[in-house]
Amino acid sequence: MAIRKIRVIGDPCLNKVCKPVVKMTQNMKDLIEDMFDTMYEAKGVGLAAPQVGILRRICVVDVMDGEPVVLINPELVETSGEQTEDEGCLSVPGKVAEVTRPDYVLVRSLDMDMNPVTYEGQGLRARAILHEMDHLEGVLYGERANEPYRDLEDEDLEEEE
Numbered sequence: 001m002a003i004r005k006i007r008v009i010g011d012p013c014l015n016k017v018c019k020p021v022v023k024m025t026q027n028m029k030d031l032i033e034d035m036f037d038t039m040y041e042a043k044g045v046g047l048a049a050p051q052v053g054i055l056r057r058i059c060v061v062d063v064m065d066g067e068p069v070v071l072i073n074p075e076l077v078e079t080s081g082e083q084t085e086d087e088g089c090l091s092v093p094g095k096v097a098e099v100t101r102p103d104y105v106l107v108r109s110l111d112m113d114m115n116p117v118t119y120e121g122q123g124l125r126a127r128a129i130l131h132e133m134d135h136l137e138g139v140l141y142g143e144r145a146n147e148p149y150r151d152l153e154d155e156d157l158e159e160e161e
Contacts, residue, residue, distance in 0.1 A: 001033045003041050004052040009092045013050050015138045018057045020073045024114050028058070032070055032112065035060045044090045046128040048135030051091050059132035063124045071119070072110040074133055080104045083123065087131065087141050094152050097145035101130050 007013050021028060031054060039047040039060060048059040062068035081103030086096045105126040111117045121129045131141055142149055 001030060001037055004034050004038045006038065006042060006047075006051055006090050007053055009140065009142075011053075011091075013053050013055065014091055014135070014140060016050065016055055017138050018048075018050055018055045018136045020057050021110070021114075024072075024112060028056070029112065031056075032058060032060065036062070036068070039090070042090050045124070046132040047090065048132045050135055050138070057136045059136065061125070061128045061132055063128050065125060069119050069129075070109075070112060071107065071129070071132065072112075072114070074107050074109040074129075074136070076105065076130075076133065077108050077118070078104075078106040079126075079130075083127065084146070085127065087127065087145070088152070089131070089141055091135075092140065092142065092149065095142075095149040096152055097142055097149050098147050099127075099141055099145050101127050101144070105129050107133070 035047045045063045046061040049056045057073045059071045079102035082100060083103040084098060084100040087099040088096045103126060105121045107119050107129055109117055
């Protein structure tokens with residue numbers, strides 16, 4: 001459909017709490033399709049509506065496991081375990097930081113027809129779902145990081161030496 005502009009750190013839209021989706025409209029369906037297109041074009045594994053300037057509780061996740069998901073008004077039901085990995089974000093380009101998150105997640109959401117659904121995730125899928133849900137609360141991953149952001153470019157140079 002269309003590639004939308006991804007908002008980057010410093011944009012006030014990224015720090016706002018999103019409003020629930022109350023009705024599925026054609027505009028919302030177009031937004032979701034655009035979000036997938038934008039995420040794939042940027043080579044990401046998730047994207048939340050505020051990252052494209054829309055303050056609604058919608059995010060998309062595709063960790064290339066064959067099950068892309070749309071989360072509408074997602075709610076965290078259960079988490080367990082722990083994983084610590086580097087995390088990045090399309091809204092914080094060129095940076096990474098180590099973040100500890102649950103290794104398993106169970107989320108209740110609505111599907112494109114506004115019917116209740118649940119999704120489970122483990123490993124990267126859990127990390128991506130939680131990362132995108134944070135965006136809906138106006139939280140960037142750096143606020144959960146165990147360290148300050150690091151420059152990816154600096155790390156690439158170290159590997160070449």
